[in-house]
Amino acid sequence: MNALLDDLRWRGLIAHSTDPEALxxxxxxxxxKFYIGFDPTAQSVHTGNLVQALLARRLQDAGHQPFMLVGGATGLIGDPKESGERVMNSVELVHEWVEKIRAQVGRYVSFEGPNAATMVNNYDWTSTMSVLDFLRDVGKHFPVNRMLARDVVARRLESGISYTEFSYVLLQSMDFRELYRRHGVTMQTGGSDQWGNLTAGVELIRRSDQGKAHAMATPLLTKADGTKFGKTESGTVWLDAELTSPYAFHQFFLNAEDSKVVDYLKVFSFRSREEIEALAQGVVDAPFKREAQRALADDVTDIVHGVAERQAAVAAGAALFGRGELGELSPETLSSVAAEVGGGELAPGSTIVDAMVAAGVSRSKGEARRTIGEGGAYVNNEKVEDPDLVLDGERLLHGRFAVVRRGRKTVGIARLGS
Structure with missing residues (x-):
């Protein structure tokens, strides 16, 4: 068997494939030559898209050539969702998102060397096509009964589905055929929720061009409770640092469940099988050390945000809980941490009691005073004994921030208002 496919199987990256032996x-x-598509339905890609971007890198590292498609056309339509019809975004907004996502996904592959990656936009060939040409050249090859049998379409029939979303599969299939004709692309990968679209493209190439193509789908990652991976109480974990800070991103992976962390390492880390198996044994022998979680969080943050941002995230996590120097954290890092751990604004002349309430570590001023009296209050990692201590500029980090802690684990950040 193919060594690359063997490794992908071990990593849990193959849910489906067309004719495994032929592939x-x-x-x-x-x-x-293979392609992976990313639709600009938001201004950033997320952890689910990262699975595909890193798969492209693995395939390229094995000598194959990636085509990274950003769907300026398909992003205007939207793949059918089970929850209901998508909101149509403006052409101008989608084109703006195309440029952002091109820059994001382009970071995970190389555009140099003999198997250099190519970036493509399906708007280039879709926007100039007439509706008659589309119906005659593409629609002719799609039996409606097979389109109706697609799971997501079948589930949407009762609640209603527009012809626009119903026809999405034709557009994605046309993308595969266009890349097959223009560049000789013979394989497409995507998530298992895209399997119907992937195989439809393979079938279109066979029907219209008598060509042979292949498709491979990765499983959708889930948490231990079966819910979708990459979702938190505060929302989606984005790859854009402005939407999900490097600190929050690192913390998300650091909090991976013991039962799932090795699965995530196989998908998101480029560590060898031997290294991952050693970390897996550590989860069994000494789960309290959380070595696998730290390896996962460090590796993924390095890949997405860079080593410097990962180091800042690690330093912030340690400093918050008294294991590092808060004064070494930049204002930008403190701002991103504040957005994650929570906290409010301080008025000039506020006391430590005010800060504890504003930071959310105490529910009331009375509770804050009791905590201080019991010796459990800290501001910027220094124990506080005077409840009337005023937090003037000299006592605030960068003249603005007060990292307030109750006990060992309850932390918040209060900021001096403008």
Whole structure:
């Protein structure tokens, strides 16, 4: 069997594939041109998209050539969702998101060397196509009964689905055929929720061009309770640092469940099988050390945000709980941490009691005073004994921030208002 596919299987990255033996032979035969699509339905991609971007990197590292498609056309339509019809975004907004996502996903592959990546936009060939050409050249090859049988379509029939979303599969299939014709692309990958779209493209190439193509889908990652991976109480974990800070991103992976952390390492880390198996044994032997979680969080944050941001996130996490120097954290890092741990504004002349309430570590001023009296209150990692201590500029980090802690684990940040 193909060594690349064996590794992808071990990592849990193959949920479905068309004709596994033929796919293995195709990959063995020489460099394969493949594509992965990203629709600009938001201003950033998220952790689910990261699975596909890192898969592209693994395939490229094995000698194959990636085509990274950002869907300026399909992003105007939207793949059907089970929850209901998508909101149509303006052409101008989608084009703006295309540029942002091109920059994001382009970071995970190389655009140099013999198997250099190529960035493409399906708006380039879709926008100039007439509706008659589309219906005659593409629609002719799609039996409606098979389109109705798609799971998401079948589930949406009762609540209603527009012809626009119903026809999305034709557009994505046309993308595969267009890349097949223009560049010789013979494989598409995507999430398992895209399997119907992937195989439809394979079938279109067979029907219209009598060509042979392949598809491979990754499983959708879940948490231990079966809910979707990459979602938190505060929302989606984005790759854009302005939407999810590097600190929050690092914390998300650091909090991975013991039962899932090794699965995530296999998907998101480029560590060897031996290294991951050693970390897996550590989860069994000494789970309290959380070595696998730290390796996962460090590796993914390095990949997405860079080593410097990861180091700042680690330093912030340690400093918050008294294991590092808060004064070494930048105002930008403190702002991102504040957004994650919570806290409010301080008025000039506020006391430590005011700060504890504003930071959310005490529910009332009375509770804050009791905590101080019991010796459990800290501001910027220094124990506080005087409840009337005024937090003037000299006592605030960068003249603005008060990191307030109750006991060992309850932390918040209060900021001096403008």
């Amino acid at each position: 293995a032979a195709h990959l063995d035969a020489g460099p394969v």
